[in-house]
Amino acid sequence: MSKEMWDKNFDQYEYLYGSEPNAFIKEKAFLLKKRSVTACFAEGEGRNAVYLAGKGHTVTAYDQSLVGLEKAEKLAREAGVTIETVTADLTKEAPPEEMYDSAIMVFGHVPRDSQRFLFENMMHSLKPGGLLLVEVYSESQLFYNTGGPPSVDLLYDPVEVLQWIRPHFCPHFYCGEVDRVEGTKHTGTGHVIQAVVKKKAAGK
Template identity: 55%
Template sequence: MSKEHWDNSFSDKDFVYGERENVFIRDKSAIIPNHSKVGCFAEGEGRNAVYLAKLGHDVTTYDQSTIGLEKTKTLAGQNNVDVECVAIDLTDEKVQSNQFDAAIMVFGHVPKDDQPFLLESMIDSVKSGGYVIFEVYSMNQLEYQTGGPPSLDMLYEPTDILHWIKHYKCIHFYYGEAMRDEGKRHVGLGHVIQVVIKK
């Protein structure tokens, strides 16, 4: 989806996905060593980035929406933390390799053709021994109507993800239902794919 789409999506005064971190990120964040350098991919309005910064991590967040990044700065200021914000189209430009101790992504939905590039960029951005943690909606999510893109092309297939992560140590992999109550855009039971790998 375009920058214009996401700028429009985030233009509401409130935080459309809420101000609280994603439950999966909260549950798995303890695996990230103290005072790590963490990259947050397709991070939108910054709720997960701010959460990780509050834990004491050095956080850089990437999104193509300048409005989303402005809201990230606002949320960071409200929580007395610093988050570095970088405007980038993650389907077109790779993030610098081997710079982070961990990388996260929550519902970073891009077209099928762009998914391998995004995942590779995220994994490559992490140093050897680092962690990659992400949760996305599966293709089954369309049936649930509780959030996420209204197009199969923007959703993820578990077999694709298993193929992309096969060279790394898989610590957690889940494909199934999960309750999500995140702002007004993710409400109720959904169908997700969750991953934690060690590079």
């Protein structure tokens, strides 16, 4: 899904996926250490970044869409918090290594041949012991018609996700149904993959 397509999708007054945080991030945010330095990857219009900034974290939001990130900055101002934004195509560019205490990625759907690159670079961005929280649609989402990409190439295989995170500690992994009401694009029961991953320390 191209930058131009996302710019067009986000170029409207309403927030495409709403302004409230993703339910999984809200549920698991207590796992992040206090005042952590946090990256929000494929963050779009900033709903999760703003939520985490409101919890006292120092947040950087990454997305390929400048239009989306401008809306994220607007949402942050309205909430009375500050976030940093970085325009980057995470299928081609890597974030700084060992920069963050924690990272999240919610519905960052990229082509199949770029998915491992994205996951590995998110893990590389974390300090040893850092935490990654992820929720994405699985390939089974195609049967639900409640949001997400219409192509299996842009959805995730849970077996592959497990392979990518295998070197690290995974205290939570779930593949199955959830109910989501997020703006106009995610509404109803869907089929997701969730993971909480703790980056292993060097030499362990």
